[in-house]
Amino acid sequence: MQTARFWSARPADDRIVCELCPRFCALGPGQRGMCFVRRREGDGIVLDTWGRSTGFCIDPIEKKPLNHFLPGTPVLSYGTAGCNLACKFCQNHEISKSREIDSLAVEATPEAIAEAAVRAGCASVACTYNDPVIFHEYATATAEACRARGIRSVAVTAGYITPAPRAEFFAAMDATNIDLKGFSEEFYRKLTGSHLAPVLETIDYVVNQTDCWVELTTLLIPGYNDAVDEITRMCEWIMDRLGPDVPLHFSAFHPDHRMPDVPRTPPATLTEARRIAKAVGLRHVYTGNTHDPEGQSSYCPGCGGAVIGRDWYRLSDWKLTPEGACTACGTRLPGVFAAAPGTWGPRREVVRPEPVAI
Numbered sequence: 320m321q322t323a324r325f326w327s328a329r330p331a332d333d334r335i336v337c338e339l340c341p342r343f344c345a346l347g348p349g350q351r352g353m354c355f356v357r358r359r360e361g362d363g364i365v366l367d368t369w370g371r372s373t374g375f376c377i378d379p380i381e382k383k384p385l386n387h388f389l390p391g392t393p394v395l396s397y398g399t400a401g402c403n404l405a406c407k408f409c410q411n412h413e414i415s416k417s418r419e420i421d422s423l424a425v426e427a428t429p430e431a432i433a434e435a436a437v438r439a440g441c442a443s444v445a446c447t448y449n450d451p452v453i454f455h456e457y458a459t460a461t462a463e464a465c466r467a468r469g470i471r472s473v474a475v476t477a478g479y480i481t482p483a484p485r486a487e488f489f490a491a492m493d494a495t496n497i498d499l500k501g502f503s504e505e506f507y508r509k510l511t512g513s514h515l516a517p518v519l520e521t522i523d524y525v526v527n528q529t530d531c532w533v534e535l536t537t538l539l540i541p542g543y544n545d546a547v548d549e550i551t552r553m554c555e556w557i558m559d560r561l562g563p564d565v566p567l568h569f570s571a572f573h574p575d576h577r578m579p580d581v582p583r584t585p586p587a588t589l590t591e592a593r594r595i596a597k598a599v600g601l602r603h604v605y606t607g608n609t610h611d612p613e614g615q616s617s618y619c620p621g622c623g624g625a626v627i628g629r630d631w632y633r634l635s636d637w638k639l640t641p642e643g644a645c646t647a648c649g650t651r652l653p654g655v656f657a658a659a660p661g662t663w664g665p666r667r668e669v670v671r672p673e674p675v676a677i
Contacts, residue, residue: 321369321456323357325484335359339455340403340479341517347349354453355401368399369457372425373448375432377439377668380661382476383447384568384607386617387496387654388532390627391634391661394473395441395670397432398448402479405512406500407577408540421541427672429457429464432480434468435672442661443493447475455484462491472533478521479513493533494655496568497522501537501544502553508544525563532655534566536607539584539592541572554599563602563619564653569593571608590614603653610640612666621650 324405325339334345337352344352346359356368380394402409427435436444442463451458451474462472471493478497480488489495499518500511507515537553539545557565569592571584589606593614606614607660610631617627619638624647628636638646643656 320428323364323366323456323477325455325481328362330339335362336362337364338481339484340452341481341514342403352403352407354403356399356453366454366456368401368454370426370428372397372399372427374398374425375427375670377441377663377666377670378445378448379665380443380445380473380662381629381632383445383473383496384536384570384605385473385494385496385532385658386568386605386615386627386629387535387566387603387652388473388657389442389471389657389661390617392442392657392661393440393661393666394443394445395432395436396445396447397427398446398451399454400449401453402449403453403479403513404450407510408538408572408575408581409575410538410575425671428674431672431674432461433464433468433470435670436465437468439668439670440659441470443471443473445458445473445475447473450476450479452476452478452480452484452488455480455488459488459491466491466642477511477513478518478525480517480521482520482524485521485524487527489531492531494534495525496534496536499535499537499553502549502556503544506544510540519560522627525562526565532589534568535559536568536570538570538572538591539588540578541582541584541588543581544594545584545588547591547595550595551599554596554601556598557596563600564599566603566605566651566654567596567601568605568607569596570606573608584608586611617652618671619645619648619650619652621645622648624648626652627660634660634662634664 337344351358375397384601414461446458474492474495593604612630615629626638641658644651
């Protein structure tokens, strides 16, 4: 448990208003916010999940998904419990919808996580599995500890956060994948219990006002957000506000959580969405949760040649210079690249950070 920030008192009814996200939960004594992990205690708010995780795993960075951030390298992933959205299609609901704080059996300080990443040879640490904005203080402290050890930090988030904590959060991160879950207010309201505008504001801010590398993901759900018109409008917004070089991932839905009767996303839907995005002018568009080496590989924005071959999470071709430029024409691929690709592949390993002296 840790004292939390980003709240204000409301004397008129003795409530404390959490100002971390656009929900602005008004809490009476002992009450929890919608996220479940931020709780009123006395005249303040505490974060119940500080230093406690549902577990730690080493994943390929492409699983976040990030295709233009240190490709092929291992990332130490961790998450907590709870979420500030209510997505009916949540594909990680055992963690994000958990209401069992005691299930957070793995304890680790930020320094212990950084040390575990160094020991395991990870290039980065990712706060993921549930949305890290709700454990802002733990996530940013961990990012700071990692930065001190030369380890980079990644956030996988829905971007539902208010301006003041948003600035601090993304200043601590080196890269992020932000879920753009759909492109209509109706979709966000009915299927996620939130609103579209704050997410668009976050994406615009992080891309245009920070040094944090950004990639976007949209989970295409048959009959809900996969219409040609909606995909086109979304891609046009990205092109207009963010430019052509922000990578966009279209990911396949599978029946889960409160939507077990909705069919899986057909591969053809992903292929068509990728075609639409590229026709609008986006240069780096990917397909996910499907076997599609063409849609998962990276191409030079200059000559169009394949510069990084991918099959699921395994890299094949690598045609980039140490500076990240195409070996054929010299055009630089946007992103963050090492002199050589990582060799982690599709492996997933469970680890447990050990206590460290601080």
